[in-house]
Amino acid sequence: MTAQTTLAQYLESHATPELASIMTTLATASVAISHLLDKGALAGIHGEAGGQNVQGEAQKKLDVISNDLLLNALIHNPNCAGVASEELDEISPANDDGTLLVTFDPLDGSSNIDINMTVGTIFSILPYHNQGQKACESDFLQKGENQLGAGYFIYGTSTMLAVTFGAGVAMFSFDPMTQTYILINDNVRISEQTAEYAINASNRRYWLPPIQQYIEELVQGDTGIRQKDYNTRWVAAMIADVHRILIRGGVFMYPYDTKIAGKAGKLRLMYEANPMSFVIEQAGGASTDGVERIMDIAPTAIHQRIPVVLGAKEEVDYVKALHETAG
Numbered sequence: 001m002t003a004q005t006t007l008a009q010y011l012e013s014h015a016t017p018e019l020a021s022i023m024t025t026l027a028t029a030s031v032a033i034s035h036l037l038d039k040g041a042l043a044g045i046h047g048e049a050g051g052q053n054v055q056g057e058a059q060k061k062l063d064v065i066s067n068d069l070l071l072n073a074l075i076h077n078p079n080c081a082g083v084a085s086e087e088l089d090e091i092s093p094a095n096d097d098g099t100l101l102v103t104f105d106p107l108d109g110s111s112n113i114d115i116n117m118t119v120g121t122i123f124s125i126l127p128y129h130n131q132g133q134k135a136c137e138s139d140f141l142q143k144g145e146n147q148l149g150a151g152y153f154i155y156g157t158s159t160m161l162a163v164t165f166g167a168g169v170a171m172f173s174f175d176p177m178t179q180t181y182i183l184i185n186d187n188v189r190i191s192e193q194t195a196e197y198a199i200n201a202s203n204r205r206y207w208l209p210p211i212q213q214y215i216e217e218l219v220q221g222d223t224g225i226r227q228k229d230y231n232t233r234w235v236a237a238m239i240a241d242v243h244r245i246l247i248r249g250g251v252f253m254y255p256y257d258t259k260i261a262g263k264a265g266k267l268r269l270m271y272e273a274n275p276m277s278f279v280i281e282q283a284g285g286a287s288t289d290g291v292e293r294i295m296d297i298a299p300t301a302i303h304q305r306i307p308v309v310l311g312a313k314e315e316v317d318y319v320k321a322l323h324e325t326a327g
């Protein structure tokens with residue numbers, strides 16, 4: 001039997017001590033979240049928490065608990081200079097001498113909790129350059145290109161971790177017996193082509209013409225110009241849809257739509273789009289808002305929303321070309 005590589009062993013050779021320390025803190029919190037999810041209704045985590053998050057969405061109990069677990073763990077890590085969470089209006093400064101900032105979506109796909117479906121934690125690690133000073137929101141407003149690490153913990157039929165530190169993507173599976181993450185793939189790659197796509201088609205009438213055209217071509221299948229049949233998958237949790245793409249290919253879209261005036265897409269640049277784009281690109285895929293590479297976009301606000309098209313490179317490039325043609 002070959003020796004198994006634990007997350008701790010992997011980090012020794014693939015991350016700086018500071019990144020490894022943050023990753024270990026995130027992994028410890030993820031295990032606590034995973035245990036709560038395992039208990040489900042018995043842990044009293046189902047139902048509304050009563051409040052609303054900064055985007056005006058109802059918070060589930062576990063959103064709040066997961067947020068607090070991650071936040072409390074990170075602000076006590078001396079390497080962490082500050083934390084920004086999708087669930088909190090304001091950023092949380094941590095240790096002035098820390099060298100890293102962390103953003104996270106504590107529980108992506110939270111509407112899935114009550115129906116016992118997949119959810120996950122998405123994280124992004126950025127450099128902090130103002131040591132000796134208290135971190136503030138502007139310190140976080142860095143392009144995705146600056147990320148030093150990013151990934152997600154997915155709480156599905158088993159708990160898994162996908163992570164990149166800028167040199168490929170590694171995937172781990174949580175072993176409940178040893179309570180450790182075990183490496184299962186140290187070089188995850190995404191096929192450049194795909195026959196699967198993920199989009200919430202109920203928004204069709206609100207999409208812009210390039211996405212309308214693209215989806216129409218896919219729906220026509222082998223009778224249309226694409227000359228092949230496509231299949232749709234939609235979990236309503238980006239984390240699950242992106243995980244599927246990492247495992248078996250595909251393209252994920254939450255494009256610009258006109259459903260709500262002034263809302264440029266649904267997903268958040270700092271908590272969802274940037275970290276997932278880093279993972280996808282590091283696995284050989286691509287990511288765009290339709291016009292620009294997502295990780296080239298300079299953020300203007302911590303809770304900024306953005307259209308997202310990511311996954312198989314050829315498809316993402318094609319969608320981008322349709323936007324360019326449309327002008």
Ligand code: AFP
Nearest residue numbers: 107108109110111200236237238239
């Ligand atoms: P929640 O975490 O608030 O449930 O939202 C999940 C999400 O941001 C993303 O993970 C999904 O891809 C997307 O929303 C699903 O949105 P629709 O409900 O509009 O399909």
